[in-house]
Amino acid sequence: MSHHNSPLARPESFDYTGVEPMQLTSGQAIEQFLNPQNVGDAAQPRFTGRATSFACGGALRISLHIDDSQHITEAKFKAAGCSVLVASASLLTSAIIGETTGEAAALGQRPEVLDHLAFSSAGGRAECATLVCEALLSAIATYSGTVRDEWNGDEVLICTCFGVSEQTIDREIREKQLLTIGEVTRECNAGAGCRSCYPLIEDIIEEVNSKW
Ligand code: FES
Numbered sequence: 001m002s003h004h005n006s007p008l009a010r011p012e013s014f015d016y017t018g019v020e021p022m023q024l025t026s027g028q029a030i031e032q033f034l035n036p037q038n039v040g041d042a043a044q045p046r047f048t049g050r051a052t053s054f055a056c057g058g059a060l061r062i063s064l065h066i067d068d069s070q071h072i073t074e075a076k077f078k079a080a081g082c083s084v085l086v087a088s089a090s091l092l093t094s095a096i097i098g099e100t101t102g103e104a105a106a107l108g109q110r111p112e113v114l115d116h117l118a119f120s121s122a123g124g125r126a127e128c129a130t131l132v133c134e135a136l137l138s139a140i141a142t143y144s145g146t147v148r149d150e151w152n153g154d155e156v157l158i159c160t161c162f163g164v165s166e167q168t169i170d171r172e173i174r175e176k177q178l179l180t181i182g183e184v185t186r187e188c189n190a191g192a193g194c195r196s197c198y199p200l201i202e203d204i205i206e207e208v209n210s211k212w
């Protein structure tokens with residue numbers, strides 16, 4: 001018997017990657033207010049990110065468990081703040097389970113998507129979405145740094161989120177005469193996720209261009 005009386009029956013899964021805000025329903029948001037998902041801590045080893053708002057006093061911690069193929073298998077949060085913050089964290093953690101860290105970080109770069117999908121029915125509160133995305137990006141940046149440090153492939157790994165090596169970035173800069181991180185991201189995706197590789201990309205840009 002799988003009969004649901006409630007109009008708030010939980011959808012099977014959330015996948016907001018590439019979904020435009022207008023396609024999202026307020027029913028999903030209401031569900032998260034009533035029944036937040038993913039509260040707690042991810043299994044060890046976990047990668048943690050925190051964010052605090054000085055404006056509202058809200059604080060959030062997101063922890064991720066990530067498999068060898070860089071997919072997020074568990075995403076959990078603990079929040080001290082308003083119900084909008086909790087719903088927001090619930091939505092985002094649900095959305096990123098099963099995604100790669102690069103895909104999740106790219107989503108985290110767009111708090112306006114989360115803000116719209118969660119709160120079109122609740123008056124909107126952009127700070128909450130921003131806070132949740134900050135915590136997510138910080139957790140992924142921690143992961144990216146660890147993988148980069150432990151990497152022992154033939155080429156030096158610069159962007160963990162999208163698996164881009166120093167050689168690739170170097171070549172793109174040379175061949176296309178790139179001058180900014182934005183241009184590098186456009187050409188080879190490096191930097192399109194958690195952005196923890198920004199200083200490294202900047203160094204390569206400087207180095208290549210100083211040789212000219
Ligand atoms: S390591 Fe995350 S964007 Fe490059």
